[in-house]
Amino acid sequence: KQEVTQIPAALSVPEGENLVLNCSFTDSAIYNLQWFRQDPGKGLTSLLLIQSSQREQTSGRLNASLDKSSGRSTLYIAASQPGDSATYLCAAGPGGGGADGLTFGKGTHLIIQP
Amino acid sequence: KAGVTQTPRYLIKTRGQQVTLSCSPISGHRSVSWYQQTPGQGLQFLFEYFSETQRNKGNFPGRFSGRQFSNSRSEMNVSTLELGDSALYLCASSLWAGGVADTQYFGPGTRLTVL
Numbered sequence: 001k002q003e004v005t006q007i008p009a010a011l012s013v014p015e016g017e018n019l020v021l022n023c024s025f026t027d028s029a030i031y032n033l034q035w036f037r038q039d040p041g042k043g044l045t046s047l048l049l050i051q052s053s054q055r056e057q058t059s060g061r062l063n064a065s066l067d068k069s070s071g072r073s074t075l076y077i078a079a080s081q082p083g084d085s086a087t088y089l090c091a092a093g094p095g096g097g098g099a100d101g102l103t104f105g106k107g108t109h110l111i112i113q114p
Numbered sequence: 115k116a117g118v119t120q121t122p123r124y125l126i127k128t129r130g131q132q133v134t135l136s137c138s139p140i141s142g143h144r145s146v147s148w149y150q151q152t153p154g155q156g157l158q159f160l161f162e163y164f165s166e167t168q169r170n171k172g173n174f175p176g177r178f179s180g181r182q183f184s185n186s187r188s189e190m191n192v193s194t195l196e197l198g199d200s201a202l203y204l205c206a207s208s209l210w211a212g213g214v215a216d217t218q219y220f221g222p223g224t225r226l227t228v229l
Contacts, residue, residue: 034218043118043204044220089157091218101147101159101170102218 002027004092006105014113015082021075021108023090028068031093034102035064035075037086044089048075080112115141118207118221126227132193135224139186139207145169146188147218148180151202160203163188164210192226200228 003026013019023033032051036044048057048064050073056065063076073090087109091102119138127133139146148160159172163182180190186207192199202225206218 036220041225043222044206044218046217046219049217091157101149101162101172102157103159104149104157106156 002030002092002094002103004090004103004105006088006090006108008108009106010109010111012111012113013080015080017080018076018078019080019110021077021088021090021110023073023075023105025071025073025092025103027092027094028071029094030068033064033066033073034091034093035062035073036089036091038089038107039086047088082112082114085110085112118205118219120203120205120221120224122224123222124225124227126229127195128229129195129197131195132191133195133226134189134191135203135205135226137188137190137205137207137221139188139205140219143207143209143219144186145208145210145216146182146186147206147208148188148190149204149206150174151204151223152200157204160190195228197228199226201226 005024007022034049035047038044050057050066061078066073087107089104089107091104121136145164147162149157151157160174161168161180162170166182177193182188202223204223205221208216208218
């Protein structure tokens with residue numbers, strides 16, 4: 001059974017800093033890995049999707065990498081802003097056709113101090 | 115293009131009752147997945163529908179069921195509600211079958227409180 005872990009559980013940094021959020025998964029036979037953000041009381045917003053054959057994806061100030069062999073993904077946020085404050089979730093898409101849907105980590109609660 | 119919509123946004127029910135939640139996917143999306151989010155367990159997969167057929171199901175009891183209509187709208191039903199069913203229920207849509215292989219777009223969720 002796939003397990004996804006996110007470290008740290010919470011992070012508070014001053015505005016302008018670059019930061020890295022970590023995600024690890026136990027079963028490397030994933031179809032893809034997705035990063036989402038969730039604002040309080042809201043649904044999830046998709047940030048980046050990395051297919052299993054890819055190593056990284058970039059969108060604006062965000063860069064996500066995937067290393068299947070080590071079971072790790074990182075989300076790099078450059079020049080952080082207060083509007084980046086949210087909970088960031090990574091989710092592993094299963095291999096073999098999606099029998100179990102996405103498996104989510106518990107998230108990293110990020111606070112960017114103005 | 116309108117996003118994923120879920121109705122109602124908030125619900126309060128009592129133990130033993132049943133509830134039906136609705137999800138309208140993004141226009142053109144044919145896959146709909148449902149997730150339960152609680153503080154203790156986080157996000158957990160309930161089931162996925164494509165072309166009116168349930169393709170996958172998570173590890174939830176039979177009290178949790180769903181269906182999908184020909185216009186891709188989906189409903190989920192929880193019968194004989196328990197206190198532990200209190201959660202945020204999220205619906206996600208994606209473009210094609212094997213929805214988890216494609217970007218998932220989530221709705222705002224339905225907050226269910228069971229008293």
